Amino acid sequence: MKVCPDKTAAIAIRQVEKNTGASRNAFEQAAALQSLGYRVTILAERARPDLIRASGVRYVHCWRFPFKGAIRRFWFNRQVQCWARRHAPTLLVSHGDVETPDVVYMHNCVHLASQRINKAPLPRNHEVAAIHDHVLSRGRFRRVAVNSRLMGDELVSRYGIPDHQIEISYPGYDAHRFNPVSARAGREAVRQAMGVADHCFLVGLVTSGNFKKRNVDGLITLASVLLKQQEAFHFLIVGKDDPAPYQARIRQLGLEAHFSWRTTIDEVETLYGALDLFILPAHIEEFGRVALEAMACATPVMLSRYVGASELIADRWPDLVIDPDQVESHVSQILALLNDEARCRSTGEAMAELATHYSHEQQARKLVASFESLVDMPQG
Missing domain, CATH: 3.40.50.2000 (Glycogen Phosphorylase B;)
Known part of the structure; x- marks a missing residue:
């Protein structure tokens, strides 16, 4: 599809340097948005150049805060917000560490995981929990995409997110390899x-x-x-x-x-x-x-x-x-x-x-349809 210069999308994810599920999801999202005519930018602290080149996206490097802790993730959010104010993307896709008026893709439930694995709540100011709580409790997004109903139910219960704002987006698999x-x-x-x-x-x-x-x-x-x-x-x-x-x-x-x-x-x-x-x-x-x-x-x-x-x-x-x-x-x-x-x-x-x-092909079609429907949703 021909790229439209007026349609821009930004994907904010802290790392796309390893072959993780989150990284694969980010590049799958980039491909879906490109098929809809968007010019796509990935904002990240770390990225592998070969993955960026293969995806055909623009890459914006965000400076990584030198000390560990919740401040590192809030710093990343701040950098993305500054970039977004300057460039005003049509869509801003967050992977949990960034506020957005559009869509947040969540990959884990850190509070529920701590309860299930350790039988105890997370400590105060836990690095991941702190930014997730900030992004999800403020509710500035139009949609939260999760990879299971298990996750969706947890977010509805913990943050009071209306069920109609939750989208279940199951991961896909490579049918050419796994058969x-x-x-x-x-x-x-x-x-x-x-x-x-x-x-x-x-x-x-x-x-x-x-x-x-x-x-x-x-x-x-x-x-x-x-x-x-x-x-x-x-x-x-x-x-x-x-x-x-x-x-x-x-x-x-x-x-x-x-x-x-x-x-x-x-x-x-x-x-x-x-x-x-x-x-x-x-x-x-x-x-x-x-x-x-x-x-x-x-x-x-x-x-x-x-x-x-x-x-x-x-x-x-x-x-x-x-x-x-x-x-x-x-x-x-x-x-x-x-x-x-x-x-x-x-x-x-x-x-x-x-x-x-x-399969990847089936889920890619669903992802394209999801982005198309998001464009038609009212803001706020």
Whole structure:
């Protein structure tokens, strides 16, 4: 689409230098806005030049405050506001650290996460909470986009945001990479490399890291109960975090032979394809793109009810949405699914079909429609 010089959009996000979900979202937003004819500027403290060049956006570097704490995020907000007053963009897209009259994209619920993970409120003047409270409680936006109903309900409850101002925007996945064919091409070789016997079920938790948040302790408890009823199980845990305290507990339980550990790998789809069941018993996961990727690979998933992606399966497979605080109570659901080969296969195939409705291409079209509708919304 031809760029209109009068249509300008700014995306304010503190960092676009790593391949994080937030960074991907920012560039997906830039592409959607460009398709609508906007000239797009990204304002950030840190950015990778190759990502900026590939996106075709203009980049404005914001000076990073040298000391940690809430002041660093408020300083970023101040710089963006000064730039916006000078350049008056048609749309200002915030990623949570900036006030805007338009749309705020939120990626996490720090208050709820602290309650769920640590069973305690955040300390006063917590860096992230302070700026989120400032941006969301003032209510100057027309819309808040969140990646799950879980997040939406939390923001409505905590900040009194009207429900009609909340938009659920689920993340997408790469359908060319995550699909049953590519995932299962080396299934037997991957399982053999982990020492998984042919008659064993392989259950896996794949994550970027933070084993406490993802409730690896709960998975170990589940495994100890499950193995007492049926020994033919092996468990895979993938992620960048210190496994030592969890491995120590596994040794105390005498379960070392039933566990494998891997750090994150580029070909993660081969791990999804090797699994018989993907499980994410997280205390909280605002969405959990890994669950969607596993579904796309035709691997059945079992998810905590505090995982946003569970909203995709809750109506059709309610028995696969579990209580993360009582993971061990769901042993019967696992055994019923995995010991019924036909049901397990059909569940995986049905989940793969469901996942296709959330591919990058599908979500990109929804994002374009979202920006189009925002233009028509009244200010204030």
